[in-house]
Amino acid sequence: MVTLSPLSVLTYYLRNKRRVVPLLLILALAVALMVVVQALVSSASDTAYAIFGSYSKVEVVAPRVKSQQDAYKPIAAALDTLRAQQGALASGGALPGAAGDLAGLSLLLADLQGLPGRLKAAAPSTAPLTGRLAQASGHGTQLSADLTKLGADLHQAQQRQSEQAQLAAALAAVQRNPSDPNPILDYLRQSHDFAALTTPDTTDYATIEADANRAAADSQTLVGDLTAVRGLVQALAATPPPDLPRLLPTSLPKLPQADAALKGLSTQLSSLQASLATLTQPQGDIAAMEARIRTIPGVARVERDTYANIDLNMLAGNANFDLYGLDAAGMREMLALYGDHLSAGRLPDPARPEVVISEAVARARGIGIGGLVGSDVDELDSLPEHFTVVGLIAGPTRLGFIPRQYMVDNYFFSRRYEALLVFPGSAGPAPIRAALHAAVAKQPYRIFDGPFIAGKIDSLLVNLEKINAFLTFAVAGTLALVIALLNNLYFRQRMNEFGLLAALGYPRRRLAAKVATEGALVVGAAWVVGAALAVAALAWFDAAYIRPHGLELRVFDPAILLRATLPVPVLVLLVSQATLLLQLARLDPISIIERRD
Amino acid sequence: MSGAVAGVGRDSAATEAARARIESAPRTSPGGAALLEARGLTLSYSGGGERHTAVEAVDFDLAERSFTAVVGPSGSGKSSLLYLLSGLRGPSAGSVRFRDADYGRLGPAGVAALRRRHFGFIFQQHFLVNYLGALENVLVGAARPDGPARRRAAGLLERLGLGGKLGQRPYQLSVGERQRVAVARAMASDPAVIFADEPTASLDQRTGHEVISLLGEYRDRGSVIVVTHDLGMTAGCDTVLEMRDGRLTPAG
Numbered sequence: 001m002v003t004l005s006p007l008s009v010l011t012y013y014l015r016n017k018r019r020v021v022p023l024l025l026i027l028a029l030a031v032a033l034m035v036v037v038q039a040l041v042s043s044a045s046d047t048a049y050a051i052f053g054s055y056s057k058v059e060v061v062a063p064r065v066k067s068q069q070d071a072y073k074p075i076a077a078a079l080d081t082l083r084a085q086q087g088a089l090a091s092g093g094a095l096p097g098a099a100g101d102l103a104g105l106s107l108l109l110a111d112l113q114g115l116p117g118r119l120k121a122a123a124p125s126t127a128p129l130t131g132r133l134a135q136a137s138g139h140g141t142q143l144s145a146d147l148t149k150l151g152a153d154l155h156q157a158q159q160r161q162s163e164q165a166q167l168a169a170a171l172a173a174v175q176r177n178p179s180d181p182n183p184i185l186d187y188l189r190q191s192h193d194f195a196a197l198t199t200p201d202t203t204d205y206a207t208i209e210a211d212a213n214r215a216a217a218d219s220q221t222l223v224g225d226l227t228a229v230r231g232l233v234q235a236l237a238a239t240p241p242p243d244l245p246r247l248l249p250t251s252l253p254k255l256p257q258a259d260a261a262l263k264g265l266s267t268q269l270s271s272l273q274a275s276l277a278t279l280t281q282p283q284g285d286i287a288a289m290e291a292r293i294r295t296i297p298g299v300a301r302v303e304r305d306t307y308a309n310i311d312l313n314m315l316a317g318n319a320n321f322d323l324y325g326l327d328a329a330g331m332r333e334m335l336a337l338y339g340d341h342l343s344a345g346r347l348p349d350p351a352r353p354e355v356v357i358s359e360a361v362a363r364a365r366g367i368g369i370g371g372l373v374g375s376d377v378d379e380l381d382s383l384p385e386h387f388t389v390v391g392l393i394a395g396p397t398r399l400g401f402i403p404r405q406y407m408v409d410n411y412f413f414s415r416r417y418e419a420l421l422v423f424p425g426s427a428g429p430a431p432i433r434a435a436l437h438a439a440v441a442k443q444p445y446r447i448f449d450g451p452f453i454a455g456k457i458d459s460l461l462v463n464l465e466k467i468n469a470f471l472t473f474a475v476a477g478t479l480a481l482v483i484a485l486l487n488n489l490y491f492r493q494r495m496n497e498f499g500l501l502a503a504l505g506y507p508r509r510r511l512a513a514k515v516a517t518e519g520a521l522v523v524g525a526a527w528v529v530g531a532a533l534a535v536a537a538l539a540w541f542d543a544a545y546i547r548p549h550g551l552e553l554r555v556f557d558p559a560i561l562l563r564a565t566l567p568v569p570v571l572v573l574l575v576s577q578a579t580l581l582l583q584l585a586r587l588d589p590i591s592i593i594e595r596r597d
Numbered sequence: 598m599s600g601a602v603a604g605v606g607r608d609s610a611a612t613e614a615a616r617a618r619i620e621s622a623p624r625t626s627p628g629g630a631a632l633l634e635a636r637g638l639t640l641s642y643s644g645g646g647e648r649h650t651a652v653e654a655v656d657f658d659l660a661e662r663s664f665t666a667v668v669g670p671s672g673s674g675k676s677s678l679l680y681l682l683s684g685l686r687g688p689s690a691g692s693v694r695f696r697d698a699d700y701g702r703l704g705p706a707g708v709a710a711l712r713r714r715h716f717g718f719i720f721q722q723h724f725l726v727n728y729l730g731a732l733e734n735v736l737v738g739a740a741r742p743d744g745p746a747r748r749r750a751a752g753l754l755e756r757l758g759l760g761g762k763l764g765q766r767p768y769q770l771s772v773g774e775r776q777r778v779a780v781a782r783a784m785a786s787d788p789a790v791i792f793a794d795e796p797t798a799s800l801d802q803r804t805g806h807e808v809i810s811l812l813g814e815y816r817d818r819g820s821v822i823v824v825t826h827d828l829g830m831t832a833g834c835d836t837v838l839e840m841r842d843g844r845l846t847p848a849g
Contacts, residue, residue, distance in 0.1 A: 003747065005736075005742045006726070006729050006733035006734070006736045006737055006742060007737060007742070011728075011729070011733075012728070015728035015729070016728055496724055496726075497726045497727075499724070500724040500726070500737075501737070502709075503685055503712070503718055503720075504712060504713060504718060504737070504738060505709045505710060505711065505712030505713025505714070505716070506709070506713065507706055507709050507710070507713075508709075589685060590680055590685055590686055593685075593720050593722075593724070593794070594676070
């Protein structure tokens, strides 16, 4: 069995657990709190850097423009011009009508539309002629029917007379040779209208006569019609033509002014059309800028990039995750540059609203393959409408791609404004930055790259860092005072012990070392326990919240542990030890011995 | 864990030198020189705008293995004399020597080392460390809390009738038992001198006599100076001195 020295620190701790353990726990919790706070502050920074990690190896030259302000100017100019022309037309008075040129133009058009009607009314009527012609046509048709009937009658009479002649010939043959009935039999074998044989020829003649009479009457009527037509035609020919100038619109003299007004309007409409067409064209100087950047030594490749972004929530606030609008080759080049790869799905179809994003970003948005991003889903997304996630990217850097072709084909801003994605050569981006900045100079472009992003992130987080530093030292200072107070209380309760030891001859510096060691070991133990607690808490928080939300957290980072855990123990130790050692230096054993309590 | 305690048993080089001088000095001075020798010992202090003298020009010799009692009324300066002789307080004038080692030359650290190795103390109150057991409290007085010291401390407590209470904390012991533990603590390092300041003041008469008897028995190994206002406790002492108004005289 190990025997402890009675004045050892361990003996003191074991016999004074009710004093030591609460102190240790308070300090440990404070240390843990400091670590957690520091880790969360670092998490904000790490997550921001991770979100914008894609700028570390490329340079992005983006137009210095925002969609709203850029589109507004040319559209507003064209509309102003059109409005001015409309005003001039509305109040001009060049055309007839009190309400202005537009109203006059309207009256002129109505006048012109009425011209055929007026012309028709002024011309002589052809109605009698038309009626007579129709009547003659009807009578002609009637005469034609009469003549057809008469022809049929004549044919039937001829047919009947032929059959009667055949029968008479057969009967004559039988009479000449009674023993030979064949002629009569041959006649009977043929098809005959035997009723007609008995019908008297006078009937046919009466019918023929009646039909002939009717045809003659109709013929006379038709002749009368034609005579009347001739008379009507002659009468029409003898009528004078209408007075055309009288029939023309009274506003006709204003036609040149109307023509000028319409040409002016047409010009303005063309101008507006041109303005609108300009809006849909790519930014004018991008080709020149692209060509200029290609000439910079150290630039390996330049790609057009129809950029957009989606919104990501962070621990505090939110951030825009930038998507690169590239063709498939550009996407593959980016993946290779950053050592990333498709872990699931495929790259976007160039003709469809599809997107691929890093797994961490997908987790942050709570989606997977088949999920949607875009302004339809989250109004803070600059990506328009909604795009379907068709692939997930794994690897050290968070990347996201949308199809350039689809963006250019479908979205005004993407068609008009593209960024230039500059791939540096093997020497990396640093050597080309100066030349790139010189190329951009005062052009309406700006450069997004690692240093720029880092500066932005740091400037955003600087206040957080200051608050954290203030909290750290406020907590450490408060704790130092509280612990020092407690230690002093405990020390006063141990005055008899230290007075006795001093009287027995224990050197002051040994007593001081004992006090210092007791305090240091408690603080040290609290430091270790606090750090362990913090790591455990961070590990749990990382698994439960940080990773599922696509955030970054360094669970075990010696630098953070040291930076975050040292202020509290060091300050507590300094204040406590200083006050205790001061009391110890002032310790008078005799005054303690003589105390009668 | 013995020896692992900060502040126990390890002194500075200066203290070691002083200790060496003391250790090398003869146990009994040639020609009957005293073990502890005070000359012209004076202690004065200011208070309430006046100058007070607690000890005035005291000459004192303590022989080896002697039992000396200093008696006197309360406020006569006997406790102050004890503090001066033990080096707990420095004199306003005069000197104290232990085995030819002058306290003034030893300095505070040297005197502390002297107390640590050669002196034992018993105070009116027991001043036991409340979170330690009886045996551990005795070991506080030992030069090194090692095995032999532990066995010796246990033997002392056994002799003092506390063999069954080695692990008892002070609050578990009676007043008399606590004082006996304090006596054992004073004897733990086998000191050359035990200074006892009113060791029986808080005890009943029987227990007080027991303590005085124990101290008397210590003459076999060292010297004892007892300061008391109770003359009844001086029986068995080799020498009884009286302190009156800061001056020391043989007791009448």
